[in-house]
Amino acid sequence: MSSKILDVFLKENLEDLKQKGLYNTIDPLESPNGPIITINGRNLVNLSSNNYLGLATDERLKEAAIAGVKKYGTGAGAVRTINGTLKIHLELEEKLAAFKKTEAAIAYQSGFNCNMAAISAVMDKNDAILSDELNHASIIDGCRLSRSKIIRFNHSDMEDLRARAKEAKESGQFNKIMVITDGVFSMDGDIAKLPEIVEIAEEFDLITYVDDAHGSGVLGDGAGTVKHFGLSDRIDFQIGTLSKAIGVVGGYVAGKQSLIDWLKVRSRPFLFSTSLTPADVAACIKAIEILTESTELNKKLWENADYLKVGLKKLGFNIGHSETPITPCIIGDEVKTQEFSKRLNDEGVYAKSIVFPTVPKGTGRVRNMPSAAHTTEMLDRALAVYEKVGKEMGLIG
Numbered sequence: 199m200s201s202k203i204l205d206v207f208l209k210e211n212l213e214d215l216k217q218k219g220l221y222n223t224i225d226p227l228e229s230p231n232g233p234i235i236t237i238n239g240r241n242l243v244n245l246s247s248n249n250y251l252g253l254a255t256d257e258r259l260k261e262a263a264i265a266g267v268k269k270y271g272t273g274a275g276a277v278r279t280i281n282g283t284l285k286i287h288l289e290l291e292e293k294l295a296a297f298k299k300t301e302a303a304i305a306y307q308s309g310f311n312c313n314m315a316a317i318s319a320v321m322d323k324n325d326a327i328l329s330d331e332l333n334h335a336s337i338i339d340g341c342r343l344s345r346s347k348i349i350r351f352n353h354s355d356m357e358d359l360r361a362r363a364k365e366a367k368e369s370g371q372f373n374k375i376m377v378i379t380d381g382v383f384s385m386d387g388d389i390a391k392l393p394e395i396v397e398i399a400e401e402f403d404l405i406t407y408v409d410d411a412h413g414s415g416v417l418g419d420g421a422g423t424v425k426h427f428g429l430s431d432r433i434d435f436q437i438g439t440l441s442k443a444i445g446v447v448g449g450y451v452a453g454k455q456s457l458i459d460w461l462k463v464r465s466r467p468f469l470f471s472t473s474l475t476p477a478d479v480a481a482c483i484k485a486i487e488i489l490t491e492s493t494e495l496n497k498k499l500w501e502n503a504d505y506l507k508v509g510l511k512k513l514g515f516n517i518g519h520s521e522t523p524i525t526p527c528i529i530g531d532e533v534k535t536q537e538f539s540k541r542l543n544d545e546g547v548y549a550k551s552i553v554f555p556t557v558p559k560g561t562g563r564v565r566n567m568p569s570a571a572h573t574t575e576m577l578d579r580a581l582a583v584y585e586k587v588g589k590e591m592g593l594i595g
């Protein structure tokens with residue numbers, strides 16, 4: 199017999215979410231997650247995926263994945279420290295370190311997992327973490343897991359960070375203090391002020407941690423936000439995901455050899471969760487090779503992003519202050535935002551609405567994620583739909 203308390207809890211809470219319009223519905227794809235996707239038999243221009251460079255559907259990665267499976271099978275068979283480390287795991291880590299210009303790197307099963315792993319392997323209850331208020335959920339959970347004191351600073355507010363760092367340092371309460379930030383913030387597309395963060399960190403002896411999930415493959419000719427600012431030797435932890443620009447799945451930390459050595463003996467997902475599959479690893483290696491050899495996909499991504507941004511702005515939409523390909527189209531009102539996204543979908547464009555509580559109240563937006571794989575014709579089609587629906591709903595003149 200199932201638990202009555204659980205039944206009541208689920209019924210009440212699911213109902214509550216549905217009534218508030220916060221219950222996410224999921225549209226399964228009948229196609230790869232490329233620039234055009236098929237949902238319910240309809241082909242839509244896809245402006246919602248993190249497949250920034252189009253690598254998730256790249257033939258070279260697919261072939262590498264198949265070769266990986268043929269050589270090593272479908273599963274790694276164990277956690278990394280028992281006998282689930284294949285030679286290709288080490289090859290991937292070497293390539294990631296070279297790509298990020300660090301001494302070493304360690305791969306995890308996802309970016310989320312990586313933040314859970316890395317923060318709690320180094321920080322504990324005698325420490326403090328200064329965390330940007332808009333940091334990703336996996337950073338927040340990773341911080342919580344560490345049991346350190348979490349001190350949130352106002353988003354990208356360097357005065358606030360400095361004041362809080364000073365206070366924490368001068369209190370003498372903490373063994374270690376870390377400052378942690380996204381490299382690129384995924385809802386607005388703005389870039390963390392890393393040069394200032396590094397200066398504050400050096401002044402107060404803070405450990406620096408940058409989660410570059412949305413910057414890798416995008417900024418710094420693809421090598422990420424830290425390279426973009428030329429700070430490779432001044433950031434302790436460079437976190438990345440293998441699921442967005444790299445087009446596969448997984449996460450990693452790039453940093454000093456001693457840091458990576460420590461994570462290999464102390465980070466729990468590395469010790470207690472089976473390692474990345476051969477197909478994933480082989481495809482990731484191929485992706486890193488492609489990005490190391492040429493910046494062509496990166497250039498195409500920026501061209502497409504600029505094209506879409508200029509087009510939306512010309513139509514009269516508010517696209518916020520993004521500095522990266524992430525292109526929000528800010529509508530404001532939550533209900534209108536959701537209606538707008540639905541109408542875009544009806545007309546052939548898949549662009550998801552993002553509303554409170556993911557973003558502050560009254561700043562609902564439809565978020566567009568252009569990629570290197572879009573053609574100008576696809577982007578023109580999307581812009582024509584934006585114009586039509588925007589005019590019909592009275593959002594633009």
Ligand code: PMP
Pocket residue numbers: 308309310311313334336380384409410411412439440441447448449
């Ligand atoms: N960090 C940030 C900043 C992210 O945006 C994401 C993905 N939404 C993650 C971590 C998690 O990465 P993954 O999807 O590889 O688990």
